[in-house]
Amino acid sequence: xxxxxxxxxxxxxxxxxxxxxxxxxxxxxxxxxxxxxxxxxxxxxxxxxxxxxxxxxxxxxxxxxxxxxxxxxxxxxxxxxxxxxxxxxxxxxxxxxxxxxxxxxxxxxxxxxxxxxxxxxxxxxxxxxxxxxxxxxxxxxxxxxxxxxxxxxxxxxxxxxxxxxxxxxxxxxxxxxxxxxxxxxxxxxxxxxxxxxxxxxxxxxxxxxxxxxxxxxxxxxxxxxxxxxxxxxxxxxxxxxxxxxxxxxxxxxxxxxxxxxxxxxxxxxxxxxxxxx
Numbered sequence: 145x146x147x148x149x150x151x152x153x154x155x156x157x158x159x160x161x162x163x164x165x166x167x168x169x170x171x172x173x174x175x176x177x178x179x180x181x182x183x184x185x186x187x188x189x190x191x192x193x194x195x196x197x198x199x200x201x202x203x204x205x206x207x208x209x210x211x212x213x214x215x216x217x218x219x220x221x222x223x224x225x226x227x228x229x230x231x232x233x234x235x236x237x238x239x240x241x242x243x244x245x246x247x248x249x250x251x252x253x254x255x256x257x258x259x260x261x262x263x264x265x266x267x268x269x270x271x272x273x274x275x276x277x278x279x280x281x282x283x284x285x286x287x288x289x290x291x292x293x294x295x296x297x298x299x300x301x302x303x304x305x306x307x308x309x310x311x312x313x314x315x316x317x318x319x320x321x322x323x324x325x326x327x328x329x330x331x332x333x334x335x336x337x338x339x340x341x342x343x344x345x346x347x348x349x350x351x352x353x354x355x356x357x358x359x360x361x362x363x364x365x366x367x368x369x370x371x372x373x374x375x376x377x378x379x380x381x382x383x384x385x386x387x388x389x390x391x392x393x394x395x396x397x398x399x400x401x402x403x404x405x406x407x408x409x410x411x412x413x414x415x416x417x418x419x420x421x
Contacts, residue, residue: 147172148405149202149379150398151341154178157190166197168398172377174247174339175238176205182234187241194242202377203245203286203315203339204238206231211252216274217267217295218252219259228270232277239281245339246278247286247315250305251295260295267295268308275309286315286339289329291322291350298323299332306336313338316369317381318360319345319352326360330368337374341381346420352382353390355404356414366408378405390418 149172150165157175165173173194177185194201207214207230216231218224235246250267271285278285287305290296296305298321306312314336318326330337344358345351355362384395394417407414 145409146374146376146378146405148402149173149377150401151176151205151379151381153381153383154181155383157193159193162193162197162199165398166199168402170398170402171198172200172202172379174203174205174379174381175201175243176381179207179209182207185237187237191241201238201241201243202379203247204235204243205247206234206249208249208252215252216248216270217250217255217263219262219266224266224270228273231274235274235278235283236281239278239283244283245286245313245315246274246283247288247339247341248274249290249294249296250287251290253290253293255293255295264295264301264304268305271305271312272309275311279311284311284313284338286313288315288341289317289320291320297321299329302329302333312336315339315341316374317341317343317350318365319343319350319358322347322349326365327368330365330372333372335373337369337372337376339376340369340374340379342378343380343382351389352387353418354380354382354396354400355408356416357390357418357420362408362414363411380404386418389421391421392418 150170151174214227216227274285296302314333316337344353344355344360346358380401386392
């Protein structure tokens, strides 16, 4: 069994948010602001609320939008340098509030196949710098697997990115893999996984559905993750409201995530609220 966590997913992590997840039994969060919300983050306030409600600030999602101006794999050296510097500043502030895991997207998109090798090398250079800064701040970088033409779209590319620095870990996003199964990814990457983003999909593109609404075999994935030795948080990354391709009779609540996790951990049939459109 893993502790259940929840990404803020651009929601305001205010007192009402902390109270609602605490009442449901969730004690770990990932701070993940909207693209325009990073400068306004009040880490002192977040720390006070977390302490008050007994919630751990488990991880912090570094920015990845807009791709044109924030991309640590950019061939443009100026864009790449500014992206890394911004990430470094943000992670230092998060570290002061006690965060130790910093999730980073290795690239934006689209990336043309002919540019892929160059962009991988650019990303590796940036990740090595971020790994050094994160260690000095008392934490570690978690490189997220990504879909479509992004870098890190399969275990081979993730392992190539990790080769930039032994201090790098992986944020395993369960709904981003379009070229191999989640189980194959887990077995290839193994104990480099340091955090998770849990959601379901249809294997055609990322969907960020609640587990059970898509096509992942959750018992198989859960078994593979346990076999890998992962000892962190089972952290959901999806919003309360259904995306456009999914209908639900109501919005999700924190209790739905806790119930969903228990069903997976105990091998029970999953409660499915949503219906694909």
